Structures are given as C-alpha cells and as structure tokens.
Amino acid sequence: MERRRLAKKFFLLAGVVSVLVLCVYLAWFYHAQSIENDRRALAEARVLSAEIGAAWDYIDAVQPQINRATGETSGIYCAVAAKDIAKRFSAGSAYSIRYIRGNPRNTEDAPDDFERKALSSFEEGVVEEYYGLEHQGDSSVFRYVGLLEIEDGCLPCHGDPAGEKDITGYAKEGMAEGDVAGAVSIVMPMDSIIADAKADLVSTVVFFCVLMGSVTLVLALGLRTWITAPIVDENKKLRHEAEDQSNFLTIITHELKTPLSSILAFTELWKERMPDDSPESRALVNEVETNARVLLAMINNVLDAAKLEAGTLSLAQDEFDVYDLAGQVKATMGPLAKKKDVSFKVKVSPDTPLLLGDEEVLRRIVVNLVNNALRFTDSGGWVELQLAYREGRFVICVCDNGCGIPAEQLDHVFDRFVSAPHSETTSEGGTGLGLSIVRNFSTMMGGNASVKSLEGEGSCFTVELPLPAIPDEVEEGDDAADTGLPLADEPSADSLCSREGGNHEPS
Template sequence: MSLEGVGRKTGLRTKLIGLLTAVLVLITVVFLFYAYEDQRQRAERELLEESRVLVAEMDAVWDFISLNQNTINYDSDGAYDYKGIHCAIAGKSVAALFSERSEYSIRFTNLNPRNIYNRPDTYETAALETFLRDSSASEMWGFEEEGGKPVFRYVEVMKVSDACVDCHGRPAGEIDETGYMKEGWDVGDVAGAVSVVVPAESALESMRAAVATNVVFFLLVATAMVVIIYVVISRMVTEPLTALRSAFSRVADQSSPSGTKGGLGPAGEEAPLIAGSLDSSPLFTTREIDGLVEQYRSMAERLNTLYDSLESQVAERTEQLQRANDELEQQRKRVEEINERLQRDSRYKSDFLAIVSHELRTPLTSILAFTDLLEQEISPDNEAAVKQLDEIDKNGALLLEMVDNVLECARIQAGSESVNLELIDLNDIVGMIEAAMSPVAVKKGVLFETRVSAAVPLIESDWEKLRRAIVNLVSNAVKFTPSGGRVTLEVEYESPAQLLRSDRWRSATFIGGEVPSGGGVVAITVTDSGIGIPADKHVLVFERFRQENMSTVRRYGGSGLGLSLVRDLVAMLEGCVTLRSAPGEGSTFSLYVPVAFEGGIDD
C-alpha cells in the first residue's frame, strides 16, 4: 500500500492528534532548553552576588587594617613599634580562617607572590593574565569541577592604592619594613586578585528541580489543551462529518444502477435521497456544518432531478459523439489524401526544377565557353562586337548563377543535400572569392577589399557551401553598388559572449538559423555602399523568388534566390544570418558560423 493511500485512510482526529503531539514535543524541547538556560543563569547570578559579597567583606577587613596601621604599629608615646601585623597578613589570615570553618574558599594571589602558598592555580592564572592584558577587566567567573563536585569560581582584581606604595612601591628591590623586597609598583597597577570558590552542587540541584517542575507543569497544561481540542474537534467536526458521509453513502446506494433507475427503488417508487433528517442530530451546532448540510440537501435534490433524465441524455450524447467521431474520421482521411497529393506535387516540382536546371546548365556553359573563344578571336578595335560579346557573357554568367541557385535550392528542399566536413582555412576561401569577384567589381567601377583577422583559426565546416554563401553575398553587394562605391569582405573571430554584446549584433535584424554557442564563432561580414534596404523589407529579401520591389528586378536583374540560398546554407552549417541596412546607407550582411561543427553528418 502506498503512503498516499495510507494518508487518505487516516482519520482527521488521528492526524490532528499526531500534529498536536509533534508540535507539543517541539515546544517541550524548546521550553526545556529555555527553562534550563534561565534557571542556570539565575543560579549563576545568585552565586555571583554571593561571591561579590564575600569579596566585599574581605576588602573591608583589608581596608580596616590599612586605615588603622599607624595605630597598631605606634605606641602611646608616638614611637614606631612594628608588631608584624599589616593589611595583607590580616586579610589573608581572616580568609584562611573563614575557609577552614566553611565550605567556601577565599584566598589572595598574584603571579609573583611573596609567599609560595599564594601561587595562583590555572583558573586564577588565566584571570590575572586577563587583568594585566585588559585594564577594563575587573572580575572573572564561571563553573568548574573540583574533587568531582561542581564549584563556582570568582576572581576579582586588586589594584595598588596609596597605602600599598610603602611596602610595594619604588624603588624596586629595596627591603621594606616586613623584610621583603619591594616590587616597584605604582598606584593603579594590578597587585593581584582575590579568589573565591563557592560550592555549587546545592544551587545546581535547586536549578534542576526548578526546571523539572516547570517542564512537568507545562506538559500538564499542554496535555489538557490537547485533550480539550480533541474533544471539541470530535464533537463539532469529525462526528458531524461522519454522519454526513453516511448520508452521502445512502444517496449513492439509492442512486446506483443495481435495481434502481433515476433514483427509483426496486419496486418503482421514488426512493428518498435523504434518509432521515440531519437537523435532528444535536451534533450539528455550528454555522459551517449547517451550511454544508444545506448544500448537501440542494445537491441531493438536483441529483434526483438529473437522474430522471440521465439515461436519455447519455444516449443522446453518445449518438452525437459517434457522429462527431465519424465526421472526424472522414476529415482525417481527406487530410491524409491532401497531404499525399501535396507531397507528390512537391516532389514533382523539385524534380522538375532539378532536371530543368541541370539541362539548362550544360548549354549555358557551352555558350559561355564559345563567348570566351569569340572574345579572343575578335579584334579589340571592333567595339560593337566586343560590347555585344560582353553582354552575352555577362547575361550568360547571370543566367548560369540563377540556374545554379535553382538547382541548389531544389536539392536542399528535396533533402538530398548533405554536409561534407573538412578543416577549412578561410584565407583560402577569401582569396578564391577575391580572385573571382575582383574583375567583376573592376569592370563595374566598384572597389572590392578583403580582410581576414590573424585571430581567425581553422574551422570545421563544408567548403563548397560556405564558399557559395559568401559568393552570393559578395555578388549581390557588387550588383547593387553603383560605380565608385565600395564592397568589403571581413572575417573575424569572436566568442559567443562577445558576439551578443557587440553593436553589430544588437543593431542588426536576425534573419534565421541557430546562434552558435559553446565554442568560438567566425563572423563573415560583407559591407557595401549600395542602395540599401528598408527595415520592413529585411526579412522579405531572404524569401525565395522575392526582391525589395519590381523596379529592383528590372534594373539589376536576378531571380531572388541568392539570399534565400544563403540563409539555407548557413543554417545547414549550424550558423545564422543578420542584416543591417537602410535606404541610401548601404547594407551589411553578417554570417556567423561555429569554429567546430557539432551536428550530425548525413552519409
């Protein structure tokens, strides 16, 4: 059984109790941590105050002896009579007596004591080093364990006062009246510390008892709340819903198709959809439950009405659906027949274009060859004949280009064109194009320039398809550039990120293909100073057999296949085409092809 099925079969009360228990456990854990930390801080504050009081009492004894030092060590005649009692002896003696007669421990210590018994332990050493390092620190406390029992440690700094200078001041090393060498301290220096050890076991036991009491009280209150919520939910929600579910079950049984029909009982009499009155139960006492019951009554009445005509409606809808299915089947068959005819016509068209283009190419090639021979035979002085042969050669070359474009488009459209990959040096392609197009540009009076960046690497692509795409762009640029104009062919290397950030990309119209990603990109740009193309015609000129307008066709010629072929060829090479142009400002066509071809290759 899946967990989802188990969740659906679990009752509301069970889920509610589980949720409340989880919340109660979480709150109890949080409260336990809070109560423990609060009681621990209380115990620590009480022990700290107690330790401070003990230190204050020791300071009072110390100050009392210091104030009465002259009275103790001078006789009634005013003569000095040192009796061996001074503030340090008195304070340490009182502390030792107090420590012997109680569980507390009080002692005075410093890092270089005059008495070895006053040497600091580890905790006191850390406190004294803190006082010496930080002049603002005056006390240090915390819990530790001694002899297997918890204790509270308190250490308070002792500063050098005016009364201490006589025995501990300057010059250092001089013997004072007690027989010890002076330390050379100044007023305000750290003279040592008073250390108090207070038994903490009783305080911690009281703390734990308080925590246990608080947690038990909290659990009792929380448990009582859970019980109250459970009872309230049971009597006001789950039991009314259970009764309502029973009523739904009776409706389902009475309207089931086994022996009944449209809400009728086996004997043919109409069976009531609501057996009994839900209002008679004292459990339904909330507005929400009453509203649900009213909705149930309304639903049951509508069901009773619907069941009367359900079978006739089902039969009618089934008949309508069958008719619709029959019509859809007929339409599907007609669509299949139309698709077959369209595919057959498309194959016929492609085959016709391929055959015609191929058959036209052979005589055109012969015409151009004989034209070249005639040009060699005719004298240059015969200007009329030279001009006529030039026209024949020019129009024949134009017609041959159109036939090649038609043939290439037919092969691409028929799906018979494949990509033949090889390593290509774009310098070679640009050099070949420059050699072929420079005479055409010179004859028309157009300056044709090429530039290949040194950063352009060898690329993996199809030599012939890339050459044909670039030739079509250069040929178009020369064709639509007037005499005295300029055509430039540039090849650069860019990363995809640099490409998308460049102004040349962002200001151009994206014509089609796939933007190269991942590796490097070679940008092949053909720029001319020709007539330009309006922005609303940028996409149009890349469609088959379309040019900007008919006046362009009459003036410059062409079939309208060159740019369409460029778009298809670059798409096969996993690249894309952009155009940036405006009337009277020339045009910039850019081909972007990847350095490494990633797609599959047809055999």
C-alpha cells in the same frame, strides 16, 4: 498516416472540450442541485408544520366539547394534543418534531442554540420561519423552525391578567394577540434527498458522456468522410506535384549547367589564345563570361532551393582555407563588379585558421551575399567582403553603400522571392532566392544570418557560423601573400560589420 494524426488531433480536441464542458456542467449542476435539495427539504418541512398546525387548530376548535360538562379541562387541550402527535410521529421515523418556547412551562420545550436564534428573529419581526443545514455526526440534517403566534383562542391560557392561574394550573403570561407564542421545530434527515441527488448526478454524467461520445463519433465520421479525407488526398496530390516540380527543376538546372560550364571553359580558352592587340574582342569575351557566370549563379540558386525544399542537401566536413575561399569569390565576383564600375574589396583577418566545414556551401553563401550587394549598388559605389574567425565562429560580413533597405522590409529580406525595389539595378533581375538560400544554409550549419541597413545609405549582411578550427596548421599570415588579398585590421570583439548600414568607406 496523416489521417490517423488528424483523427488523433480531432479526438484529443473533442475530448478536451468535452471534459471542459462536463466540468462546467457539473459545477452548475452541483450548485443547482444544492438549491433544489434545500427547496425540497423546505417544502417538506412546511407541509409537516402545516399538518401539525392543523391538528393544533382542530383541538383548539373543539376544546369546549373535550372539556368536562362543568367546564373544567379534561387534560386534553391543543398544546398537549399537538405535542403528543409530534412525539408519536417522531418515534416512528427519523424525523424530529417538537414545540419550543422562550419561557417554557416544561423543560422539554426549552430551545437549543439554533432554535434560540430563530426565536430571536421572530421577536424582532424579521422572519416568520427560520431554516438551514446542520451536520450531526456523519449526516446532514435540515433544521426548520416555524413561528406560532398568540391567537384569540390562546388568550384564556396565556392572556391577561398575568400571573393568574389558567384552567391547566399554569400562570398566565399576559400575552396579547399577535405575540410570539413559540415555534414548531422540525429536524429532517437529508440522507435520502442527498442520495437521490447523487443518483441524479450519476445518471446525468452517464447520459452526458454517452451523448458526447455519440456526437464526437458522428462528427468524426462526418469530418473524415466529407472533410479530412478529401483534404488529405489533395495534400498528397499537391505533395506529389511539388516533388515532381522539384525533380523537374533539379533535372533542368542540372542539364543547363553542362552547356554553361562548356561556355565558360571555351571563353577561358578563347581569352588565352586571343591576341593582346584585340581589346574589342577581349571585351566581348569578358561580356560573355560575365553573363555566363551570372546565369550559372542563378541556376545554382534554383538547384539549391530545390534540394533544400526536398531535404536532399547534405553538408560535407572538409578542411578548407579561408584565403582560398576569398580568392575564389574574388575571381568570380570581380568581373561582375568591374562591369558595373563598383569597387569590390575582400579582406581576411590575419589570424584566421584553417577551418572544418563545407567549403562549397560557404562559397555559395558568400557569392549570394556579394551578388546581392552588387545588384543594389549603383555605378561608382563600393562593396566590401570581410572574413574573420573569432570565439569559435566564422564570420562573413558583406557591406555596401547601395540603396539600402526600408525599415519595414528588414524582417522579410531573407524570405523567398523578396527583392528591394529601390535601386536602378533591379532591372537586372534575379531569382529572388539568394538571401533565402543564405539563411537556410546558415541555419543548416547551426549559425544565423542578420542584416543592418539604412535606406539610401547602404546595408551590412552578417553570417556567423560555428565552425571548428584546425589548430597549428598555418602560422599567422603565412599564405596571405599568395592570395593577393589584403589583410584586415585585427577586429575587436564587436567591430566586424557592426556599423549601421553602409555609411563607411572601405579602407
């Protein structure tokens, strides 16, 4: 399955890259082909102009032999011969060749708009040829106008004196050698050139697609054989190893919980049967119980982390009392706080209703937050837990006046195996999983976890969870006295744990 996904991703990426390359290539090819079409048309027009010009020059050179013996014209001279050749050529093809003048002797030599622009350019001495594309109906044509200058052989008919009749019966124009005599105008159809260009484009696209397909196929086979297949196999191996490791941790931690539970049960029984006049023995029992609970919490964290990673943890939806939850946390974490000489207070908002959720997961969240606060709070400090329900969200807030967290580390406190190195209590150690489990549990329940802290002053961790309330089950404050927990003052909308760091004393 993974190989198929990798193959699909590769072919998709190769397809996108190929399409982009093809689009860029087509844009460049179209531009280059347009330039090439113009170049071909211009070269062909120049050849035609040169051929007609050669015929003109030949007639001009043999004009004395063509004229009658008396020297009079026989009616055949350069202009007549060249025009007749152009007409005959145009009549048998799709081309049009003719001669034009600015002041024509015949109306058929009168220029159109394109040709007038060309003659104006010649008169200004800007260019000696003028060309461009035009659309005539549904077709495109190439227009070419080439300059004709007055030469020595042209002066008998077009030179001085102006107004005098030449041998053809037309009045001379009084032109000098080098003046603009007129131009040869050629109209060429572009259909065949464009058709050839389209054929070249199609063949190029087909070749490009075949080439890219072949290259993609070869690369895909090579990548699958030498790269993706070994990677997928290695990933499977690593996944199996991770699953085995997770299963191993689950089994080991589960097996460790059994003797620890027995130890805790025996310490409770021992404390009940111990004489009241044995303070030293009672202190030793309390020490055993405290350390057993610490170890049990660490084992629970490892077990939870393994379940979260394996995706086997499910959430229950049971009715629970927040006061009972607070009492359990107080009973569990109170001895740890007393051992460290840290003041630990728990407050529950008096209007907190019965809620629907996974009480055990919530207890783990609170225990991990309180345990984290105790670890980084030195002797003589304080830790405060506040629980409240507002606007459909169960709010857990744990504040302390411990070592605080550097600002650059705030974004990473909920990562796995991250621990702040600034407290003398860090030597007591931990798994580095507690806050990561808090965040993961919060996310699973649709909530969020956040932290505010000032280095050297303390921290406040807040968890907000969208839990439904059970209405009309408990009147406000009915069971508060039974828990032995103080009621928190009524919090405003943003007051609970909104203080920066831990720079306040618990009331």
